[in-house]
Amino acid sequence: MTVSDPHVVMIRSVVPQTPEGCADCLRLGTPWVHLRLCLTCGHVGCCDSSPMRHARAHAHTVGHPIVQSFEPGESWRWCYVDETMV
Structure with a gap:
């Protein structure tokens, strides 16, 4: 995790709302x-x-900048505001 990204303070312990x-x-x-x-x-x-790019739309509409891959075996994180890995 890149500590220099100011948006990491918005990371919470979350449960996927729609794991399916x-x-x-x-x-x-x-x-x-x-x-x-x-x-x-x-x-x-x-x-x-x-086609619909819903993760990016959510980040920009709601103001939640950081996502993590929800693919099996992947754990990388991305900040939509800074357009960088965190």
């Missing part, structure tokens, strides 16, 4: 490619390679 997939894609019936977990509230959204 992207919350918005499930509601809309749209496909996704990969999933991202909001580390502030537990929202599960789809990645930037997905």
Whole structure:
């Protein structure tokens, strides 16, 4: 984790709200490619390679900047504000 990213203070211990997939894609019936977990509230959204890019939309709309990959075996984190790994 990069300590210099000021947004790490928004990371919480979260439980995925929709572990079965992207919350918005499930509601809309749209496909996704990969999933991202909001580390502030537990929202599960789809990645930037997905047609709807719900994880990025959530980050910018709600103000929760950091996600973690929600793919099996991956644990990297990304800050949408700084566009960098954290």
